[in-house]
Amino acid sequence: MALILMLTYLALCGIMYWTQRSFLYFPQPATGSSGPERILDLRVDDVRVRVSVRNREGADALVYFGGNAEDVTRSLDDYAQAFPDHAIYMLHYRGYGGSTGAPSEAALHRDAKVLLDLVKSRHSRVMLVGRSLGSGVAVRLAAENPVERLVLITPYDSIVNVGREQFPWLPVGWLLKDRFESVRWAPAVKARTLILMAERDEIIAAERTRALHRTFASGVASLEVVPGADHNSIMGSTGVFGRMR
Template identity: 50%
Template structure:
């Protein structure tokens, strides 16, 4: 007969295995429930500008505005932790002949509601349609998370140009790299599959990547670039800048200007 401590070993190991599995499943449930808190980081609006309102089912979405007469307009979609209004002074100086519209996502910059991929996409379409009524030549600019918003919108509406700053192939790729032990493919609700829309784009498109991007791998941007039809997109890399510091480079606004 084996010693008592030996006979108890299988039960102890089974108990530990059950605890580990239960904790893992609990973490998966937590990721499912709270994932949007890990994607979106709403910021207040720090630069006061005139505001345009886009409403949807009782939700008030605010758009920071620099009005300008004429055919040209620029619609900007920011990153997941960006106060888009902070870009208004530099963009107003760089693009004096454009009306500027910067979307404050739901929960950001005084907008009500909660952000999600589908909700932001609806707001983007509503904003485009409102701007297009006055400005027939619209450039769409999206940075980081916003690149996924801009490319989807460009596949749905008649934009004139598209600029994607620090763009990614899909949010799923980024999440899978950050949470490698979890089944991200099955848990993620907001996927921002930019690759899915790239093949539908037929307007001049510029991708601007950061040479030292610590958030979005260059391989992700490259995969997105390869989904565009030949001759539609151009990829430019600003060396020695990171994901968040790219806008500090003097090359940033120059490339943006060339993209428009």
């Protein structure tokens, strides 16, 4: 019996290992309104990476990295209204919104860097915004590149730690390919940072967000709790965009 249980457990670990990205990434088509944006196509590793853009001349730009099941075009109008003087760039991860290829941590970081280099060639003041999964992309990007501001919405310290809480019966630390260890990068961030935590976040535990906040250098990051908000409703909460501004 013990041998059967062990083999069953190993088989489950194997299944989770080979299918893990289907639990982390949920590619969405671009279904948001066309509005004032246009599509920018980047070429990275022979992959077409799409970016929804609201063009604006001037120094200020905002670069957005969304959640793991987000169609970023649906957020474009809200950000355009909240930041009327900013050019806005919203990355469609590989496999999302017309981008080709398949998402992975390494691929998302490469694509984010190519996009940031392009944006910085056009604008001198760049703010990064990362929501949920995208917070891990934004933290590393801000650690490795000078930017003006960083905003993290419902962020986590590490996908490894999030996974351990959701799958306590699995050796998550051994199995995970895409780890998004923001705690590794946060101490190097120099940009003024705002962390927005949903009071009733049912996906990212409060301790995961607070643990990330503690790893920033003293005085760099401020943490604000959005009352009554959960993981998915936070951007609809009163005053969120005002806090970001």
